[in-house]
Amino acid sequence: MVNPGYDHFEGEDWIDTTPPPSFLPHVDEVGATGAPLKSASYFIGSMCKEYNEDFMLCKNEDRNPEHCLKEGRKVTRCTIDALQKIQSKCLTEFRAHWTCLDNKNQEFGRCREPEKAYNECLFKAFGWKKDIPLAPTNKPQIHERTPLA
């Protein structure tokens, strides 16, 4: 989203190298890129539900970045924790799934076999089940559907 009037201009990139102020508590940033994050997204969502909801409600009150720094730190730490847990037990399946996603335009529907192995590994290790919120309950969820034989 660029300022209106500047849509077709080529801007320059300006990098501000001043570090964050020292009175803020230090937090490590999440180092995963797009495909691993998308692969782990439902599990991060179910594990970090309260922190994410707190952050979104806080942002709803006031979009000023300074207002929600504390909730943001909690969200970051919870995500890092979830990713570390996934990688401690199910590293090969996780990597297989996100490399598949990376090659298929990051679409879940084109990577069902690696996803099946990945979900089973996570269920065996932690008891986590991938659950799509607000899905209709009278039919199986889309990742659990079996093809019509």
Next chain:
Amino acid sequence: MSAMFVVTGTGIQYAQNKRNEGKAIRYSIDHWDQKMMERDKQLTGSKRGQTDNPVAPPEFKVNSAWKVYKSLRNDII
């Protein structure tokens, strides 16, 4: 005639390979995906590079970029 097809075919494949580092092309990219690919560039140095370490390197905190434009107004230099 068919040589022209071959040449354009190889040229297009070479360009696509170079831009996507050997992976398939990403299509239907919306603003979310564009911003995510910019973030991937900050983390790994290229828009299609991926890593999965949970904690980012310390350079990640200070290498985000603002876009700056020359002003369109005539009275500002």
